[in-house]
Amino acid sequence: MIAATPPTEIKKNFFNQKQGLASWLLTYDHKRIAILYLLGVTFFFAIGGIFAALIRLELATPAGDLVDSNTYNKFFTMHGIIMVFLFLIPSIPAVFGNFLIPLMIGAKDVAFPRLNLLSWYIYMIGGLFIITVLLMGGVDTGWTFYTPFSTSYSNGYVVAAGMGIFIAGFSSILTGLNFIVTIHRMRAPGLTWFRLPLFIWAHYATSMIQVLGTPVIAVTLFLLVLERGLHIGFFDPAYGGDPVLFQHMFWFYSHPAVYIMILPSMGVVTEIITTFSSKKPFGYTFIAFSSVAIAVFGFIVWGHHLFVSGQSAYAGMVFSVLSYIVAIPSAIKVFNWTATMYKGAVRLTTPMLYALGFIGLFTIGGLTGLFLASLGMDVHLTDTYFVVAHFHYVMVGGAIMGFLGGIHYWWPKIFGKMYNEGWSKISAVIIFIGFNLTFFPQFLLGYMGMPRRYHVYPPEFQVLNVLSSAGASVLAIGYLIPFCYLLYSLKYGPDAPPNPWGATTLEWKTQSPPITQNFEVTPVVTQEAYTYTTEEVVHVG
């Protein structure tokens, strides 16, 4: 589809330099692989979104009247698995990381182009497993697969779903490995570490987590499959196992995985805010090292998911205080983004609206995380809708706002077309309003005590649930609009200049879309990433 809509001009670019389906399926070009990933994650986002819509539809009334409990449980499980493992984790790194890391560091490609293509195929095979599970009848364990329910009691296709995530995990490991080597070895002459765009720092930190954390979830799921299939006792006390051990192993990956989802988004937002403030990011080194600090500290806070799981009270204390420490680098980032706008020249373009929306929603998501890190507070709030609201503020309000901001920011670079500014601003505002209407009532529901994963709920919770469902329909409309005007722009949008936003990083110094080799001549870097000079001034936005 994309191959069929080459730019009308004759200028060579990575879309028209080779033609045909095989040239896409066998490509080693990081930009084409990024577009393959974009198609994949968009597909899975749509599937996951449909399940979200079904969940909100069911919860509009307290009774279980749309579907039965088994089906409802499969809805939220499939929503969670698809959104976490097939959308959020690959979304920004595999799409924008792939497309931009070589461009931003002045390289021709990533360090291992074949490995890069392989990781896309691995991702798609993992996704195929999940889709197969879906078609066969789904799985009902929740995306967390807690034992012994998942190993001994669930009737769903747990093994196939576990294998799907296991396989997709290798895609994540290989991508992370590729990025680390690329950033170390492929930087253009003169591009020292502290001249790198902060997007690169964020992806470097993310890649560390992917390489170090993902093997743990692979091991955990492998043990789960062994116990379910062969009754080898690791987690089920009936076989002599320990169910809480599973939770430790699961969260040892899955908490850092939250940072796999949010760190790249922070990188995107940093780029957008500096560009549309025409000003160097405030506290460059603090933003850079806070990414690394989040990646490191993120590995030692997993126990805050287990405060009521029978973990010792002293372990709870240690995990609680560490969780507060990991919050500080996030706070530093928020303050630095805000300070970047101070005395800047701010343009409220569509990407900037998403970035500012990100700041607001991520701030609320992060602050409500402080509630859950507090032991006595968490006892009341854990496993309620407060947790659901909190992580959607971080995952949807954070990661997806960053993803959409990135789409709108780099769309002209990737496809060489400008989209409709009016429609895109309208949809950004609709998404912001719809998001808050969907998820803010869930904080109140959580404090009221409504447990998560409830198909049927007491009637006094209905008003807030109806508000939430209404918000979800607004949000759904907000997501559909960009589909329309972005696809429209591919055919009818005006051609994009090389640097429509007046940005300073290297990807804007080549044509839009770039040629397969990225640059005609390898750039030589002589200054910091964000040096705004008057010659960059353009009139778009």
Add this chain to the structure above:
Amino acid sequence: MGEKSFELFPVAASSIAGHVDALYAYLVLVSAFFSLLIAFCVVFFAVKYRRKGDELPKPVDEHSIGGMVLEIVWSVIPLGLSLVMFAWGASIFFTESRPPADSLEVFVTGKQWMWKIQHIEGAREINELHVPVNRDIRLTLTSEDVIHDFYVPAFRTKTDVLPGRYTTEWFRPTKIGAYHLFCAEYCGTKHSGMVGTVYVMNEADYEQWLSKGSGEGSMAEEGQSLFNQLGCGTCHPSEINKQNGRCPNLNGLFGTTVELNDGTKVKADEAYIRESVLYPQAKIVAGYDNIMPTFKGLVTEDGLLKLVEYIRSLGPAEGMPSSATPVPTQTSGPQPPAQPTANSRAANGRAGAAPANRAAPGNQ
């Protein structure tokens, strides 16, 4: 609960609820302050510094506006406020994780998808829990299948209910009424149907409710008949000072420290008794052989709680040193099945006067 009207704040019906709500107020205030501060700055800067014409801003020297000082200020202030959240939350948590010594005991077994509740005096209920107001209630919880979670929002407390393990939860209801009981850990198909009601009653109503009873004996009495039924007494003496050399005497065992044959010491608490019935080979008392067969599959979780309660009722005898290890002697010969009468504690259990030398909660 009760009226099904629209509410925005849950009723506070336990001694801890007020503390949790106060901490919540602090967290909301700090969060609201920072959210509004950031939102104000973002909007204000976006308007005040909006780009006019093509002119670029003059590069701001971070040092001239105290860049380093700012970074330190906006790291240290949030850290300080966070540590208050930590300390406040930890102090509430420690109160929640330490049941007062003379709590009224209730035993809870979760299974897909119901709550089975046993009172020491013998009353049993399903998906309902009746407790007296202004008394400390200590729950001992276990699961027959998957992980559940016993959550009463009005009390602001919850605890996971694990298979193969005992966990504890305590609260002191302060307000008479009926409150939601939810299973808060996803447990399968009817997870959202694993709900019930906690009735907090005044002392007189509670006594009356209790006296209606179930017509069966106290948990300790039922535990004793199960003990005999399973033939435990053919080997384990349960009368004071009787020894047969093959199996440890269970009288005066509960809450003491037992020395094992590998030299380690273990407290004879609920978890230890449970493990010794199901996995007798796991911990062998010093001086005895590994001869006990497993009772796994022969006794349910409910039954185990009764056995534990029976052995607890044999309690440490008055004045006995709490670290007494039963010493095997050579007085051998088959012992008659133990037939101790229902002990005084179980009989007095309704008044709730549990012995002060009760074992500390074993499982956290």
